[in-house]
Structures are given as structure tokens and as C-alpha cells.
Amino acid sequence: MTAGREVVVGLDQVRKHYGETVALDGVSLEIRAGEAVAVMGPSGCGKSTLLNLIAGLDRPSSGRVVVHGEDLGAMNETGLALFRRRRVGMIFQFFNLIDDLSALDNVALAAQLTGTTAAQARRRALDLLDELGIAGRARMYPAVLSGGERQRVAVARALMNRPAVLLADEPTGALDSHSGEQVMDLLLDLHQIGQTLLLVTHDERLAERCASRVVELADGRVTAERTLESSR
Ligand SMILES: Nc1ncnc2c1ncn2[C@@H]1O[C@H](COP(=O)(O)OP(=O)(O)O)[C@@H](O)[C@H]1O
Ligand SMILES: [Mg+2]
Known part of the structure; x- marks a missing residue:
């Protein structure tokens, strides 16, 4: 059970608009350590916007986004x-x-950007x-890898700095069913x-x-x- 664990992601009344378009209209959400939360909904409902705000790629128009105890709205660009x-x-x-x-270099770069030595x-x-x-694929370039392999490289890159939360936006959306299954297994x-x-998906099976x-x-x-039956 994750009920008593610390809150890793906290959104409080988050709104985001792009000009006239309201992408998020007052979303409050808490994710605790060890939870795996799937966000589902039709195209255009604001899923990617939500993820981008939690990733610090974008800022809310109003409301608070707190991740790993840090209030993203209070941070400067650096x-x-x-x-x-x-x-x-x-x-x-x-x-x-x-x-x-x-x-290999795609994955390693993530850590080098935080000051880890190249070696x-x-x-x-x-x-x-x-x-x-x-x-076995470490020396190969993305162009010669299968979709499933590319996504596994991307997962490795995402894990490189031991993130407080792994954010996935339609991670199986571009994969055939076999590769999609492999990526699902990996996330599980x-x-x-x-x-x-935190994973955004159209795919009920991935969520389940x-x-x-x-x-x-x-x-x-x-x-x-x-809450899902199989919740751990
Ligand atoms: N950078 C942007 N500029 C203008 N409108 C945007 C931008 N990003 C998203 N939107 C709009 O916000 C709404 C939510 O988009 P999005 O979060 O991408 O939805 P989803 O991921 O659920 O398909 C849509 O109407 C989309 O057109
Ligand atoms: Mg999207």
C-alpha cells in the first residue's frame, strides 16, 4: 500500500490556457511514492499538458504544481x-x-548534463x-533500432538520474502490439x-x-x- 507514503506529485487547482483554449480547468491530483497512475481521456482533453506541467516543461496559468517537495511555480528558468x-x-x-x-550516448548524456563524469x-x-x-544495441544508432528497442533506450535515459517520478506520454502509442507488450512489461x-x-495513455490494457x-x-x-483491483 502506498497510502501513507510521501506525496511525490501534488497539483492544486491547476489551470492552463493557451490563448482562448483552456487545456486544464482546475485539476487537483496527488501521487504518492510507489504509485503508478494512468491518466486517460479523449484526444485534446489535456493529458500532455498535465504531464508537461509536472515535468517543468511548461508553467500553469494558475494553481500550484509541487514535485518532490519543490514548488515549480516559484522557480526561475535555471x-x-x-x-x-x-x-x-x-x-x-x-x-x-x-x-x-x-x-549508449543518448542514455549517458542525461547524466553528463547533471555533472556526472563521462566515464x-x-x-x-x-x-x-x-x-x-x-x-547488445549500445553502440547502435536510433535509425537501426526497432521501435521497441528505441523506447527501451528512452526508458533507460529517463531512469538515468533516478527520477522521483517517471512520466510517460502514450509510451506504446507508436509501437506494434508485440513491442508495446514489452514496454508495458518493463513499466510494470x-x-x-x-x-x-505517471502514464498517459489511450490504451485501457496498458492502464489495467x-x-x-x-x-x-x-x-x-x-x-x-x-483504484484498480491489481493495485500494489
Ligand atoms: N502549445 C500549445 N498551444 C496552443 N494550444 C495548445 C498547446 N498545447 C495544447 N494545446 C491545446 O490544449 C488542449 C489540450 O491539449 P493536450 O494536452 O495536448 O491534449 P491531449 O494530450 O489529451 O491530447 C487542446 O485543445 C490543444 O489543442
Ligand atoms: Mg497528448
Whole structure:
């Protein structure tokens, strides 16, 4: 059970608008250490906006976003950049790997940006690729990897700095069903070893398999929440 654990992500009455468009309309949400929360809802309901605010990639128009005890609204740009590198890991539908870096260098770069030496970064990157079953691909470039392999490299990169929360935006959305299953298994494994996870998905199966709680979003508001049977 995660009920008594510390709050890793706290949103309080968060609104975000882009000009006339209201992307989030008063969202409050708490995620505790070790939880795996799936955010579901139709296209355009504000899921990516929510994730981007928690990642410190964007700022709320009003309301508070607190992650790992840090109030993102109170940070300047430098503070937010440091926060993004150290506290959160993010994976995306289309992987967002750097094409002219090898798998290993894509992963290692995440740690080098926080001041870890190149040798230490490469060692940890290789360990992670090994744990994710793709050490054999370390020297290869994204273009020659399968979609599933690319996403595993992206997961390794996201885990590099031991993030307080791993954020995943439609992580299986661009994968065939077999690769999608592998990535689901990986996320489930991470959840089972205690990684706090927030995942945005259209895929009910992914939510059922990996999440302990589902939050439904519609038109920028939370419309329902349910705890899953299999919650750990
Ligand atoms: N950078 C942006 N500029 C303008 N409108 C945006 C921007 N990002 C998102 N939106 C709008 O905000 C709403 C929510 O988008 P988004 O969070 O991407 O939804 P979802 O991820 O659920 O599909 C949509 O109407 C979208 O068009
Ligand atoms: Mg989206």
C-alpha cells in the first residue's frame, strides 16, 4: 500500500490556457511514492499538458504544481532546467532520441548534463541498457533500432538520474502490439520495484496492466478516479 507514503506529485487547482483554449480547468491530483497512475481521456482533453506541467516543461496559468517537495511555480528558468534534469524522467510516443548519438550516448548524456563524469555516465548507461535487455544495441544508432528497442533506450535515459517520478506520454502509442507488450512489461517491472509512475495513455490494457489508479480527464477536468483491483 502506498497510502501513507510521501506525496511525490501534488497539483492544486491547476489551470492552463493557451490563448482562448483552456487545456486544464482546475485539476487537483496527488501521487504518492510507489504509485503508478494512468491518466486517460479523449484526444485534446489535456493529458500532455498535465504531464508537461509536472515535468517543468511548461508553467500553469494558475494553481500550484509541487514535485518532490519543490514548488515549480516559484522557480526561475535555471531552477526549472535543473529540476527537469534531476527530478523527472520522461518518455514520449515517438521516443525523442537524438539521431546522431548511439543508444549508449543518448542514455549517458542525461547524466553528463547533471555533472556526472563521462566515464561514470557511460558505466551507468551500460548497466541500465543491460537491465533493460538491450546492452547488445549500445553502440547502435536510433535509425537501426526497432521501435521497441528505441523506447527501451528512452526508458533507460529517463531512469538515468533516478527520477522521483517517471512520466510517460502514450509510451506504446507508436509501437506494434508485440513491442508495446514489452514496454508495458518493463513499466510494470519498474512499478513493482517501487518506481513512481505517471502514464498517459489511450490504451485501457496498458492502464489495467501497469497502473494502480486511473484518473479520467475530460475537457481539462478530472471526471473520475478508480483504484484498480491489481493495485500494489
Ligand atoms: N502549445 C500549445 N498551444 C496552443 N494550444 C495548445 C498547446 N498545447 C495544447 N494545446 C491545446 O490544449 C488542449 C489540450 O491539449 P493536450 O494536452 O495536448 O491534449 P491531449 O494530450 O489529451 O491530447 C487542446 O485543445 C490543444 O489543442
Ligand atoms: Mg497528448
